Amino acid sequence: MTAIIDVDRLSFSFGSGALVQPVLKDVTIAIRQGEIVLITGPSGSGKTTFLTIIGGLRQAFHGSVMVLDQQLINSNEQVKIKVRQQIGYIFQQHNLLKSLTALQNVSMTLEMGNTLTEQQRLERSAQMLTAVGLGDRLHYKPDQLSAGQRQRVSVARALVGQPKIVLADEPTASLDKQSGYEAVSILKQLAKESQTTILLVTHDYRILDVADRVVELEDGVIKNT
Amino acid sequence: MIGWFYFPARLAWRQLVFDRTKLVAAICGVLFACVLVFMQLGFRDALYASAISAPLKLNGDLFLMHKQSEALWRPVTFKRSELMRTLGNPAVAEVYPLYLGLAPFKNIETRVKRTLMVYGFDPDSQIFSVETIRGQQAGLKLKDTVLFDEYSRPEFGPLRQLLDNGRNITEINDYKIAVIGLFKLGVSFAADGNIVTSELNFMRIFPKRNRSDIDLGIIKLYPDASIEQTQAELRLRLNEFVNVFTYEELMQYERNYWANMAPIGFIFGFGTVMGWVVGLVIVYQILFTDIANLRNEFATLKAIGYEQGYFIRVVFASAFFLAVLGFVPGCALSVGLYHLAESQIFMPMPMTLNKVTTVFVFILSMCAMAGFLAIRKLKAADPADMF
Numbered sequence: 040m041t042a043i044i045d046v047d048r049l050s051f052s053f054g055s056g057a058l059v060q061p062v063l064k065d066v067t068i069a070i071r072q073g074e075i076v077l078i079t080g081p082s083g084s085g086k087t088t089f090l091t092i093i094g095g096l097r098q099a100f101h102g103s104v105m106v107l108d109q110q111l112i113n114s115n116e117q118v119k120i121k122v123r124q125q126i127g128y129i130f131q132q133h134n135l136l137k138s139l140t141a142l143q144n145v146s147m148t149l150e151m152g153n154t155l156t157e158q159q160r161l162e163r164s165a166q167m168l169t170a171v172g173l174g175d176r177l178h179y180k181p182d183q184l185s186a187g188q189r190q191r192v193s194v195a196r197a198l199v200g201q202p203k204i205v206l207a208d209e210p211t212a213s214l215d216k217q218s219g220y221e222a223v224s225i226l227k228q229l230a231k232e233s234q235t236t237i238l239l240v241t242h243d244y245r246i247l248d249v250a251d252r253v254v255e256l257e258d259g260v261i262k263n264t
Numbered sequence: 265m266i267g268w269f270y271f272p273a274r275l276a277w278r279q280l281v282f283d284r285t286k287l288v289a290a291i292c293g294v295l296f297a298c299v300l301v302f303m304q305l306g307f308r309d310a311l312y313a314s315a316i317s318a319p320l321k322l323n324g325d326l327f328l329m330h331k332q333s334e335a336l337w338r339p340v341t342f343k344r345s346e347l348m349r350t351l352g353n354p355a356v357a358e359v360y361p362l363y364l365g366l367a368p369f370k371n372i373e374t375r376v377k378r379t380l381m382v383y384g385f386d387p388d389s390q391i392f393s394v395e396t397i398r399g400q401q402a403g404l405k406l407k408d409t410v411l412f413d414e415y416s417r418p419e420f421g422p423l424r425q426l427l428d429n430g431r432n433i434t435e436i437n438d439y440k441i442a443v444i445g446l447f448k449l450g451v452s453f454a455a456d457g458n459i460v461t462s463e464l465n466f467m468r469i470f471p472k473r474n475r476s477d478i479d480l481g482i483i484k485l486y487p488d489a490s491i492e493q494t495q496a497e498l499r500l501r502l503n504e505f506v507n508v509f510t511y512e513e514l515m516q517y518e519r520n521y522w523a524n525m526a527p528i529g530f531i532f533g534f535g536t537v538m539g540w541v542v543g544l545v546i547v548y549q550i551l552f553t554d555i556a557n558l559r560n561e562f563a564t565l566k567a568i569g570y571e572q573g574y575f576i577r578v579v580f581a582s583a584f585f586l587a588v589l590g591f592v593p594g595c596a597l598s599v600g601l602y603h604l605a606e607s608q609i610f611m612p613m614p615m616t617l618n619k620v621t622t623v624f625v626f627i628l629s630m631c632a633m634a635g636f637l638a639i640r641k642l643k644a645a646d647p648a649d650m651f
Binding site for chain 2: 094096120124125127128134136137138148196
């Protein structure tokens with residue numbers, strides 16, 4: 040199977056001139072469809088930067104980053120938006136819209152495509168929330184949910200659009216052991232059902248066992264594969 | 265595509281109603297601007313309407329006025345013979361002079377003097393299209409008689425009551441006269457009250473005036489004559505120092521005086537613009553802090569694939585909702601304030617559809633402008649910097 044994410048000699052640095060701060064150095068990695076890859080490493084090792092480049096949120100200039108057959112190096116805004124739309128994103132904080140209910144938050148992902156009717160969108164969002172165990176919390180606003188429940192809503196939001204790739208940036212950082220593990224297990228289970236690729240950045244060693252492969256990043260260099 | 269606007273508008277709406285306190289504050293801001301603009305326009309229109317209330321009631325096809333006359337209330341006189349010359353035109357049926365003067369009127373009860381406008385005219389003519397004047401013209405032929413405008417400010421005294429009690433003798437310009445009846449015309453910014461009287465009585469009230477120097481000439485044409493053509497012919501014939509106005513032109517001339525010559529038009533224009541600016545700043549502040557507070561949410565949406573244009577539409581939809589939500593109560597409140605003002609300044613302040621649309625467009629443009637200024641803040645919502 041061909042790689043769904045193919046990164047070749049990616050280098051990235053912050054700042055310019057004398058203050059230039061290299062973050063990623065010659066990173067090369069290929070991830071196949073359906074694979075669950077964990078990226079670990081100490082703070083400041085460039086994990087999140089790597090993830091934002093893959094997700095089309097940050098522009099990189101050196102090397103090659105092929106995501107879903109799109110070259111993201113020196114890409115324009117349209118290409119990045121197209122890639123983002125095919126990726127589900129789970130953030131460190133839940134990042135839900137606090138004025139919307141769980142159901143409305145999840146269906147925000149579907150409103151973008153505008154291919155479904157309102158009823159279909161709400162049905163699919165409700166199904167997805169039921170799948171993450173929140174079938175009885177559809178009309179709760181984020182304030183009325185626990186941290187673990189909120190993170191599960193954001194898992195539902197990332198998966199409801201049936202993305203090919205899910206990127207997760209320390210999804211368990213703000214959760215206790217049990218709810219963190221629950222959220223990641225649900226993510227893994229749902230992703231395996233639909234052959235979704237998951238790239239998960241974490242330094243939470245409690246969840247290493249969900250991964251097919253663990254990649255360690257240190258000072259912008261991949262240590263072992 | 266309905267979704268193009270519907271989805272961002274729906275999100276904007278949901279975010280607005282989520283924080284009720286902020287929503288109420290924002291609505292109050294728009295409401296304030298709305299009321300401010302309504303009042304400025306209301307006073308201005310009342311001013312213009314009252315300024316032309318007297319010429320509005322004149323019954324003529326063409327009007328002669330000295331070119332140096334800035335407005336009816338401060339006329340420059342010209343020779344009566346100039347008016348009589350127009351009779352040489354075959355289209356002209358009748359001509360009548362009108363004499364105008366400001367004079368102090370003594371309140372019958374308090375004896376306090378206050379200036380009002382005195383109109384002198386030929387009681388045999390029909391130049392005023394006011395029914396109550398027409399019915400009492402015979403009485404004006406008597407010596408030292410006048411009719412008093414019931415719509416004059418109350419400072420002149422309760423004339424109707426006084427007349428019923430038979431107390432009708434007072435002084436105008438220190439000349440003793442008898443008020444023999446009432447009519448309804450309306451006050452203007454130039455004069456707090458009005459009196460009509462005969463030409464002869466006018467000369468008695470103003471001893472320095474004489475009948476050959478007139479303030480306004482009123483020309484009536486034969487029914488089948490063309491007003492424009494006669495106007496053009498008269499312009500060629502008459503002395504160059506007189507203006508020949510049609511009815512509409514006379515109105516326009518009066519209105520222009522108040523709008524441009526007098527500083528009053530500028531004052532109201534300035535007040536209107538200030539209302540716009542104050543509202544703009546309030547709405548801008550609300551939208552700006554909203555974007556700043558929701559930066560994280562916008563960045564999240566951007567990360568999952570929403571385009572910049574979507575957020576711009578969200579901001580403009582918010583601005584639009586604020587405009588509408590502030591305008592509706594603002595308009596209702598202004599109707600009430602118009603009634604209050606009418607009872608205080610004795611000038612008509614009608615809430616017309618025209619005014620409602622004007623102010624709505626005004627408020628809409630204000631909110632749109634605030635939106636334009638606020639969307640620059642959207643750049644701060646960059647997902648790469650947030651995560």
